[in-house]
Amino acid sequence: MSERKAVLVLLEQLEELAPMGYTVGLHIRFATPLVYRSSYPEAWVEVYNSHSYYLRDPLVFWGVGVEGTTRWSSIPLPDPFGVMKKAAAHGLKFGAVSSYGPITSRSIVGISRSDREFSDEELDQLKELTIRLHIEAKPPSELTRAQIEALQCLANGDRHTAAAAKLGISESALKARLQSARIRLEARTTSEAIRKAREYRLL
Numbered sequence: 001m002s003e004r005k006a007v008l009v010l011l012e013q014l015e016e017l018a019p020m021g022y023t024v025g026l027h028i029r030f031a032t033p034l035v036y037r038s039s040y041p042e043a044w045v046e047v048y049n050s051h052s053y054y055l056r057d058p059l060v061f062w063g064v065g066v067e068g069t070t071r072w073s074s075i076p077l078p079d080p081f082g083v084m085k086k087a088a089a090h091g092l093k094f095g096a097v098s099s100y101g102p103i104t105s106r107s108i109v110g111i112s113r114s115d116r117e118f119s120d121e122e123l124d125q126l127k128e129l130t131i132r133l134h135i136e137a138k139p140p141s142e143l144t145r146a147q148i149e150a151l152q153c154l155a156n157g158d159r160h161t162a163a164a165a166k167l168g169i170s171e172s173a174l175k176a177r178l179q180s181a182r183i184r185l186e187a188r189t190t191s192e193a194i195r196k197a198r199e200y201r202l203l
Contacts, residue, residue, distance in 0.1 A: 059083075154194060
C-alpha cells in the first residue's frame with residue numbers, strides 16, 4: 001500500500017471516530033503542516049480560517065507544547081478569543097486532541113462530537129491513529145545529488161535545455177532526474193516538487 005493510500009485509509013478511520021468531524025495537521029514545520037485536512041462543518045471552517053483562529057486556538061498551543069492525547073475539556077489553557085465557545089456554537093461541543101512527534105515536525109489531530117465526551121477507549125484510538133498518520137506521512141529525508149542539482153537549476157529559473165547544458169547531461173537525462181525527484185517527493189509537477197523540496201529543506 002502506498003503512503004498516500006495508507007493516509008487516506010487512516011483518515012477514513014478517523015472520520016468514523018469523529019461524528020462532527022476532524023482536523024489533521026501532519027509534520028508541522030515553521031507553522032505550516034505538510035498535510036492538512038479538515039472535515040469539520042464548512043461554516044465553522046470558514047469562520048475559523050477567516051479570523052485566523054489557528055493563531056489563537058488553545059488546542060494548537062496545547063498540541064505544540066505538549067505531546068499526548070486529551071479531551072478538550074481537560075486543557076487548562078486560557079481562551080481569550082473564545083475559540084472553543086464559538087466552535088461549540090457550530091456543533092463542536094465535545095472533542096479531543098492528540099499531538100505526536102518532535103517539536104520540529106509535530107503532528108496534531110483534533111476530533112469532535114456534539115453529544116458526549118469521548119471515552120478513554122476512543123482517546124486510545126485517536127492516539128494510535130495520530131501516531132500512524134505521522135509515520136505514514138513522513139516526508140522523504142533525502143534526494144540524490146543528481147535530483148537536487150536538477151531541481152535547483154529549474155528553481156533558479158533555468159529552462160530544460162539550459163539546465164541540461166549546465167549539468168553536462170542530455171535533456172532526456174535531465175527529465176529523467178526530474179521525474180524521479182517528483183516520484184520521491186510525491187509531486188504531480190516539477191513546480192510542486194521544488195516547493196516540497198524547499199519545505200523539507202532539501203534544497
